[in-house]
Amino acid sequence: MKVALIIATYNWPSALECCLNSILLQSRMPDEIIIADDGSTEDTKELIEKFASQHMLNIQHVWHEDTGFRLSHIRNKAIAEAQSDYIIQIDGDIIMQTDFVKDHVNNAEVGRYLKGSRVLINEESTAHYLYFKREQPNYLSSGIINRLNAIHFAPFHIFFGKKIANPFKIRGCNMSFWRSDFINANGYNEDISGWGREDSELVMRFINNNIFGKTLKFGGIAFHLFHNENSKSDLHTNDKILKATIENKSIRCENGISKYL
Numbered sequence: 001m002k003v004a005l006i007i008a009t010y011n012w013p014s015a016l017e018c019c020l021n022s023i024l025l026q027s028r029m030p031d032e033i034i035i036a037d038d039g040s041t042e043d044t045k046e047l048i049e050k051f052a053s054q055h056m057l058n059i060q061h062v063w064h065e066d067t068g069f070r071l072s073h074i075r076n077k078a079i080a081e082a083q084s085d086y087i088i089q090i091d092g093d094i095i096m097q098t099d100f101v102k103d104h105v106n107n108a109e110v111g112r113y114l115k116g117s118r119v120l121i122n123e124e125s126t127a128h129y130l131y132f133k134r135e136q137p138n139y140l141s142s143g144i145i146n147r148l149n150a151i152h153f154a155p156f157h158i159f160f161g162k163k164i165a166n167p168f169k170i171r172g173c174n175m176s177f178w179r180s181d182f183i184n185a186n187g188y189n190e191d192i193s194g195w196g197r198e199d200s201e202l203v204m205r206f207i208n209n210n211i212f213g214k215t216l217k218f219g220g221i222a223f224h225l226f227h228n229e230n231s232k233s234d235l236h237t238n239d240k241i242l243k244a245t246i247e248n249k250s251i252r253c254e255n256g257i258s259k260y261l
Contacts, residue, residue, distance in 0.1 A: 004084035005030035009092030028102035036078035039066025072188035080260035091173035103219035113177035116220025126226040164213030172199040187257030194234025
């Protein structure tokens with residue numbers, strides 16, 4: 001099974017550098033690394049090129065013009081470029097625990113998508129990691145808000161993993177799925193622009209396609225650097241799109257990844 005790591009980013013190269021450094025420590029390397037760039041300036045491109053040349057890694061940089069928050073669009077474009085069977089999706093302000101990729105791969109199941117463990121880091125400790133860009137946090141590190149999520153214990157993955165009952169709790173900053181399932185649902189709905197509901201709406205179409213979610217407890221650990229919340233000005237419109245998907249039991253969206261394939 002080949003695995004693509006999709007990293008979404010926008011104009012925060014110092015956080016992206018922390019994320020990229022955590023790839024080097026993975027116990028199971030991804031087969032592809034694709035940066036889904038929602039319109040960052042030249043310094044992000046320079047960082048990616050420098051990192052790829054220093055570490056002899058094949059990293060694709062998929063970029064489009066900055067015309068506002070278009071995360072659904074750029075993730076579709078990046079996943080369209082992927083050649084792997086399985087997609088692990090994170091944000092560029094994530095520091096991955098060393099078994100992050102391995103945990104997602106080892107727990108992949110037909111008919112499932114996975115939600116990993118998300119650990120929040122406070123503002124003060126975030127500044128520390130942005131300065132010492134190669135440092136790796138763990139469950140004993142200072143500044144961790146939800147410490148239980150930072151505990152890694154592989155034997156508990158099976159016993160404590162459970163079906164995801166509430167799609168509103170899905171976070172695209174740490175999830176994985178089969179690329180074929182994603183394409184069958186036509187990927188992210190690009191009618192959704194601005195922050196919010198793009199992940200929940202995708203997951204509802206997964207569910208309508210009999211693809212159900214599972215939590216990866218005590219594994220798939222992603223340390224999320226602190227940042228201010230994005231504007232929620234488009235949330236009302238996006239809620240309407242999500243509601244229509246639920247009511248119509250939609251299995252595909254019209255405006256999705258197919259245009260890039």
